[in-house]
Amino acid sequence: MAVRILIVDDDELSREVLALLADDAGYEVDTADSGDAALTCVRQLRPEVVLTDIQMPGIAGDELAQQLRSLCGAGTLLLAMSGSELGDGVGREFDGFLLKPFTMETLTAAIDGGLIRVEDRPAATDGVVLDEGVYTKLAGSMRDSQLEELYALCRKDAEARVERMRRAASIGDDAAYRKEAHALKGGCGMVGAVELQRLATSMEERGLRDDDVATLEEFVVASERLRRILVARKSN
Known part of the structure; x- marks a missing residue:
C-alpha cells in the first residue's frame, strides 16, 4: 500500500513539482498551501508523512510541527524543508530536515530511515543554466x-x-x-x-x-x- 504524504508549501511552483515527482515515485500525494490548510488536511486524511516548508506566512516552523504532532501522534513522520540552512534551534520539533532542492531518492531515504537530517549538496553550477x-x-x-x-x-x-x-x-x-x-x-x-x-x-x-x-x-x-x-x- 502506498505511503500517503502531505506536501505543504506556499510556493505554488515548488508544491506542484514536488507533488508530481512524489506521485511518480509511487506515493499517495495530497497538498496544502499553508499551515492552516495543512492542519485541516491532517484532520481529514491522516497522512503517514508530512513534508512542509519551514518558512511560510502564518503558522509555520516549529509551531506548525507542534500542532501537527498533537493531531497526528508519534506515528506520523514530520519533515521540514527549506531552501536555506536552518538557524540554531530551528526545526527541533521535526523528525528531519531536507535542504531544497532534493531528489526523490533523498526523500525516500528520509521516509524509510526516519532520518535526523538528509540533504543533497548540488555540484558546482557556474555557467550551467539548466540541470x-x-x-x-x-x-x-x-x-x-x-x-x-x-x-x-x-x-x-x-x-x-x-x-x-x-x-x-x-x-x-x-x-x-x-x-x-x-x-x-x-x-x-x-x-x-x-x-x-x-x-x-x-x-x-x-x-x-x-x-x-x-x-x-x-x-x-x-x-x-x-x-x-x-x-x-x-x-x-
Missing part, C-alpha cells in the same frame, strides 16, 4: 504540454517576484526583498533552473545594496536565456 538531470526526470514524469506549462509557470512566477523585489528596493524594504529572493531560490531549484537559483541565492544573502537593480537585471537576462534553451529543446 539536465532534473529536466530529464521532469520530462519523464509528464507530457510535453505539461512540461512546457511547468516551466512557463516558473518564469511567470519569477517575473512576478522580480517586480515585487523592484518595489521593495524602491522603498528600501530589505526584508521583503530577501523574502521574495528566498522563494525564487526554492522554486527555481525545484525545476533545475540552476542559474536563476544561484542568482536568487546571491540576492537573498546580499539583500539590498547599491547594485541590487543591476542584479535584478541580470536575473531577467538569465530568465530569457532559460526560455531560449527550453524553446530549443522543444524544437529538437
